[in-house]
Amino acid sequence: MTDKKIIKNVTNIIEGLGQNPNSESVTILEDIGTNSKVDAIRELTSRALVKRNEHDSLKVVITNKGKGINDMSTIVAMSTINELLSLEDKTEAMKVLTDTVEKHSDEEVRDNARSVKALMALS
Amino acid sequence: MANLSIPSIRERIFNTSKHEQTTQRSSNPFAASSFKGNVLTADVFESSTKQSHPAFTGKLKASALVGSISGIGERFQNFINSVVKFGIRAKESVVNGWNKLEGIEISFNPLREKMSSAYNSVKEIMSTPISEIFSKGISSKQVAKMEDMTEARALLADNVALWEAAA
Numbered sequence: 001m002t003d004k005k006i007i008k009n010v011t012n013i014i015e016g017l018g019q020n021p022n023s024e025s026v027t028i029l030e031d032i033g034t035n036s037k038v039d040a041i042r043e044l045t046s047r048a049l050v051k052r053n054e055h056d057s058l059k060v061v062i063t064n065k066g067k068g069i070n071d072m073s074t075i076v077a078m079s080t081i082n083e084l085l086s087l088e089d090k091t092e093a094m095k096v097l098t099d100t101v102e103k104h105s106d107e108e109v110r111d112n113a114r115s116v117k118a119l120m121a122l123s
Numbered sequence: 124m125a126n127l128s129i130p131s132i133r134e135r136i137f138n139t140s141k142h143e144q145t146t147q148r149s150s151n152p153f154a155a156s157s158f159k160g161n162v163l164t165a166d167v168f169e170s171s172t173k174q175s176h177p178a179f180t181g182k183l184k185a186s187a188l189v190g191s192i193s194g195i196g197e198r199f200q201n202f203i204n205s206v207v208k209f210g211i212r213a214k215e216s217v218v219n220g221w222n223k224l225e226g227i228e229i230s231f232n233p234l235r236e237k238m239s240s241a242y243n244s245v246k247e248i249m250s251t252p253i254s255e256i257f258s259k260g261i262s263s264k265q266v267a268k269m270e271d272m273t274e275a276r277a278l279l280a281d282n283v284a285l286w287e288a289a290a
Contacts, residue, residue, distance in 0.1 A: 011263075
């Protein structure tokens with residue numbers, strides 16, 4: 001049973017880094033958060049990167065295999081997709097998705113990006 | 124009218140008992156000794172009860188009665204006026220009191236809000252464990268304003284490591 005204080009601290013740090021204007025915070029989240037062995041930490045990190053709604057942060061959760069919408073955990077992938085669908089301004093996300101569908105080398109990543117793009121077009 | 128003939132005078136001088144019987148019917152105590160009851164046969168002393176109950180006879184007394192009645196009416200009118208004034212003063216007092224109460228209530232609003240916030244603070248503290256009161260933890264606002272990203276990286280790495288170790 002994980003201590004509630006630790007969970008609260010990690011949640012607040014990830015949320016704070018997602019709001020931090022320094023671009024280095026995206027790198028920190030990618031290096032530590034999305035590579036964590038704990039699903040909940042990866043989920044929190046992916047959602048924070050999507051909420052940031054910047055090109056670099058969206059690229060992390062859309063174009064990387066095993067992260068964000070391509071995560072092995074269904075919960076993490078679906079939670080990231082749900083956060084993408086909740087964005088008010090979807091312009092940057094659609095641009096990244098389009099580039100991924102057209103240019104990414106991995107077929108599975110292209111298929112996932114195509115599906116999410118279709119969902120976002122319908123929403 | 125008294126009989127002043129010589130035989131009657133003589134009879135009164137020499138036959139006093141007859142005269143005394145007459146004077147004894149009078150209420151005048153001086154009748155027998157001083158005046159022998161010849162002159163003052165009637166009761167000349169007025170009864171004290173007669174003064175307390177004057178008879179209303181004559182124009183002067185009637186006018187006095189009317190004046191007294193009108194005086195009563197004036198006093199009654201004054202009494203009513205005083206009652207009305209008292210009512211007005213009471214109403215003004217009530218209105219002023221109500222306004223003061225409203226003023227007091229408005230002036231006490233901030234105090235009520237402060238008391239409410241103080242109560243909420245106390246309630247929040249009471250429901251928080253002691254360990255969390257003394258160590259507030261890390262807030263998202265604090266991290267969002269961090270400029271030293273090396274420190275931010277170490278902070279996240281340490282806490283993620285703690286979570287992974289506990290998992």
